[in-house]
Amino acid sequence: MKQLSEKILYQVITPRPAQSHKGTFGRVLIIGGTAEFGGAVIMNAMAAVYAGAGLVTVATDTANFTALHSHLPEAMVVDFNQDLTTLIQNNDVILIGSGLGDRLDILQATFRAVFPKQILIVDGSALTLLAENHINLPHARLVLTPHQMEWQRITGISIAQQAFEAFNVLGRDRLKQMPIVVLKQHHTQIYTSKDIYELPIGGPYQATGGMGDTLAGIIAGFAAQFFLASLSDVVLAAVYSHSAIADELAKTQYIVLPTQISQQLPKFMKHYAVTKP
Amino acid sequence: MKQLSEKILYQVITPRPAQSHKGTFGRVLIIGGTAEFGGAVIMNAMAAVYAGAGLVTVATDTANFTALHSHLPEAMVVDFNQDLTTLIQNNDVILIGSGLGDRLDILQATFRAVFPKQILIVDGSALTLLAENHINLPHARLVLTPHQMEWQRITGISIAQQAFEAFNVLGRDRLKQMPIVVLKQHHTQIYTSKDIYELPIGGPYQATGGMGDTLAGIIAGFAAQFFLASLSDVVLAAVYSHSAIADELAKTQYIVLPTQISQQLPKFMKHYAVTKP
Amino acid sequence: MKQLSEKILYQVITPRPAQSHKGTFGRVLIIGGTAEFGGAVIMNAMAAVYAGAGLVTVATDTANFTALHSHLPEAMVVDFNQDLTTLIQNNDVILIGSGLGDRLDILQATFRAVFPKQILIVDGSALTLLAENHINLPHARLVLTPHQMEWQRITGISIAQQAFEAFNVLGRDRLKQMPIVVLKQHHTQIYTSKDIYELPIGGPYQATGGMGDTLAGIIAGFAAQFFLASLSDVVLAAVYSHSAIADELAKTQYIVLPTQISQQLPKFMKHYAVTKP
Amino acid sequence: MKQLSEKILYQVITPRPAQSHKGTFGRVLIIGGTAEFGGAVIMNAMAAVYAGAGLVTVATDTANFTALHSHLPEAMVVDFNQDLTTLIQNNDVILIGSGLGDRLDILQATFRAVFPKQILIVDGSALTLLAENHINLPHARLVLTPHQMEWQRITGISIAQQAFEAFNVLGRDRLKQMPIVVLKQHHTQIYTSKDIYELPIGGPYQATGGMGDTLAGIIAGFAAQFFLASLSDVVLAAVYSHSAIADELAKTQYIVLPTQISQQLPKFMKHYAVTKP
Numbered sequence A, B, C, D: 001m002k003q004l005s006e007k008i009l010y011q012v013i014t015p016r017p018a019q020s021h022k023g024t025f026g027r028v029l030i031i032g033g034t035a036e037f038g039g040a041v042i043m044n045a046m047a048a049v050y051a052g053a054g055l056v057t058v059a060t061d062t063a064n065f066t067a068l069h070s071h072l073p074e075a076m077v078v079d080f081n082q083d084l085t086t087l088i089q090n091n092d093v094i095l096i097g098s099g100l101g102d103r104l105d106i107l108q109a110t111f112r113a114v115f116p117k118q119i120l121i122v123d124g125s126a127l128t129l130l131a132e133n134h135i136n137l138p139h140a141r142l143v144l145t146p147h148q149m150e151w152q153r154i155t156g157i158s159i160a161q162q163a164f165e166a167f168n169v170l171g172r173d174r175l176k177q178m179p180i181v182v183l184k185q186h187h188t189q190i191y192t193s194k195d196i197y198e199l200p201i202g203g204p205y206q207a208t209g210g211m212g213d214t215l216a217g218i219i220a221g222f223a224a225q226f227f228l229a230s231l232s233d234v235v236l237a238a239v240y241s242h243s244a245i246a247d248e249l250a251k252t253q254y255i256v257l258p259t260q261i262s263q264q265l266p267k268f269m270k271h272y273a274v275t276k277p
Helices: A007-012 A038-051 A062-071 A085-089 A104-113 A125-133 A148-155 A167-175 A211-225 A231-250 A258-274 B007-012 B038-051 B062-071 B085-089 B104-113 B125-133 B148-155 B167-175 B211-225 B231-250 B258-274 C007-012 C038-051 C062-071 C085-089 C104-113 C125-133 C148-155 C159-164 C167-175 C211-225 C231-250 C258-274 D007-012 D038-051 D062-071 D085-089 D104-113 D125-133 D148-155 D159-164 D167-175 D211-225 D231-250 D258-274
Strands: A027-031 A055-060 A076-079 A093-096 A119-122 A141-144 A180-183 A189-191 A196-198 B027-031 B055-060 B076-079 B093-096 B119-122 B141-144 B180-183 B189-191 B196-198 C027-031 C055-060 C076-079 C093-096 C119-122 C141-144 C180-183 C189-191 C196-198 D027-031 D055-060 D076-079 D093-096 D119-122 D141-144 D180-183 D189-191 D196-198
Touching (some): A038 A055, A038 B076, A055 A062, A062 A076, A062 B062, A062 D038, A062 D062, A076 D038, A093 A211, A119 A125, A180 A231, A211 A231, A211 A258, A231 A258, B007 B231, B027 B038, B027 B211, B038 B055, B038 B211, B038 C062, B038 C076, B055 B062, B062 C062, B085 B104, B093 B104, B093 B211, B119 B125, B119 B211, B125 B148, B211 B231, B211 B258, C007 C231, C027 C038, C038 C055, C038 D062, C055 C062, C062 C076, C062 D062, C093 C104, C093 C211, C104 C125, C119 C125, C125 C148, C141 C231, C148 C180, D007 D231, D027 D038, D038 D055, D038 D062, D038 D211, D038 D258, D055 D062, D093 D104, D104 D125, D119 D125, D125 D148, D141 D231, D148 D180, D211 D258, D231 D258
Parallel strands (some): A055 A076, A093 A119, A119 A141, A141 A180, B027 B093, B055 B076, B093 B119, B141 B180, C027 C055, C119 C141, C141 C180, D027 D055, D027 D093, D055 D076, D093 D119, D119 D141
Antiparallel strands (some): A189 A196, C180 C189, D180 D189
């Protein structure tokens, strides 16, 4: 297991090419948010936009359109009760699951629509649906962001075992493939096909509702624009950024709100793009 | 009667354990907010989230979902016209009554559903409903937050008597039990089974609509996470924090808005967690 | 004609009594805001709340509830299509007309309901309705806030005459009484039963939509709480504050937004309450 | 081709006349925003209001009213599904197309209603509709704000040719007239009847969704109030301001959000109004 460090940020967050337009920095489609859990996709989308995704569309319950636009006129909205196939296929990165509730139908339709070359991030309720319904993951460039308990339900590996067992062997066996897994916990671990990484930063001030939705959104935003880095490195950089910003805010705050992390992203990222160690 | 002081904050607001997750810091369910008084639950929820509650759910009129999410994507929402029994029993702290209007049905259903081990905070309209309908309080770890007039209506003790009579004897007699009572007034008094406390701080800049909703939310947020302290101490710390922040803001402001107090909570609490007298 | 000066602020804005509660600082009812002009009552209400009114209720089209609460959970909302008689009579200050559109029915019902002892501020569309329909003003402590053209339509006094004629004679004749009139123009004039005052401050950076709605809200907020001053003095202080804040903001801004003025009120007012010349 | 410089700002952004009112600074009507693309008109309107337009009305899907008012109570709203003819003719500047989607009917009705003396800015979806349906532009003081690909579709001039061909000859031929064209690209070019200008500033931090909507709104806001300058100069100043603010923000931010640019306008413009080179 390798310790993740600030170095990954210098590698992944690079200056933008002058000759570019919003398409250059990727299209992100966020799918989630029932009427009760609409806050989750708002936090996804804020993170993706502030992280610098070129274009962000949110497919959600129509009940969430206004609150989303109140935070973020920069994002587009679509009713997630319509056929999303074309929309899915026209985006570079799909993030599904935050606040998705029991909408298994939407999860399955998304899994059917996604292309192998697309980046698919599976978060929140989608992971619970995955575990409960034993459905297969689609062929795509996959990122999963489970808490330890969610991961136990999906893989059958108990939380106790997760720390000791050869994760990638067991995981691969059950899932028939090896996605990148962000296993959220006190010191989050990231499982990639190359190695296992541990996040040495972050703290209990992050233990508030919506923190995971924000992380998933940062991963999506980074994946959309940093296409020159490997997807593994992109995920590592996103996870590191999320907690590094929280650590900084926690110097003067007892707790850190997820939306505060998103708002810090443009200033935080600037440093790593212009300074090289 | 004891004078409340800053000491209570050093006792109650402690550093968070590193090994923790949002569940560690408690689940708060806020019930209130008719379409006309939706602002009340928004202020409840902002206070609870900024105070550091792990997870906050607001059961309210669906008309309030969007405004709540515009302020606070971190909170989840539920229609309060559905059966809330399971939801109530899955939360650690229940705050009912801010902006509840005349919804006696919801108050009674909540009182029936709550478990004795749960913390139940009764605020605002719920106190008026209590007085008007002479319904009994349920067995729970109770906190009541009446204004003087509300308290007179509930207990039959006149405002004049409140200051002189042995409050706890009369109160216990009428209520068949002794909840913690936050009796809001110029110098707020807090009645606990141990003692009566008086708040020596605060001022008339706090005399604006929503100030009480914010206090109730801070109590809920503190009760959810500071489970190592006694509930009495938690309430005392919440009441003290609320006015201490107001005093600080009032150094440069003629009046203080309730939402400004909530926004200061993370910075305010930090000081007491890291500094010990 | 007297020149208005900063002195009026020292007179009107006084320290709050320690023994007080939100009722002490008055109840304001704002009536206005069709679905198309909902922004007007949002700006009314922000001004009244930031100015320090004890309790603010907005009677408006239900379409505006959510946007209002997104800005201001501190305010309560009521559908203005219901009978407002009791509500009107339970408030100390009524502000009617901002964004009221063509709702003559609501204006007339309000005029019928209001008591002579109540303060009634008539603004915006209500002034147009007044002029077009030649309806009589009710007996109340009246404040009118017309632009020059609106005043011409109401009184029949042309804009050219307004500057030269004995305003109060003509006005009294037509209106059968003499309300306080805030005649908005380059240097706004305020007509009271005592004298005519001219505002020497303010500037063209205030020439943006909503500036008048904010002024009306400040008048309402001041009238609700500064009951020890005469209503004339209260109106003079509100008009002066509105432009003094704008002048300060305009030192670094090409234009000033109405909502920025409201947000500055608590800090601005603090100075005059604690410092005396 | 001329290089655009800061000089244009000193020319166009002048001190406001003291004797003025909101009508002096123009009425802007923004038409656009289906339920899915409501954010576009919010960004249009924020830009126009913060730029200093006297009065801003947004004709949009009713689904967008609340989110717009949450950002901007200063703007009025109208359902764009009603007959807008009178409203169009009562405004000085019409901005149509941001987030208009496939609403060809609204575009055509607007083209029929507009007067030759009015300023008409055509942006976003309206440019796509223009290209797909080969409809003629109306007689008006026209400003078009296409991306290079949109311009290719409208004129038949390929992106490669755009840089080399005599733009104005080809454009005039196809369009039967010569509008001012803001051809958005790495170094945006502005085609006027006098000359072609190139914007030497700006950068890839602007490559985020909504940046164009904000530019269109600034053009509208400038056109409404700076009526003493030629429309060409007004457009040049708006384009320059948009990127100059972005450059300034990008000194400390990796990306710049469109709404951040709007919020900086009042401070940015102040400098050029009071300082002359």
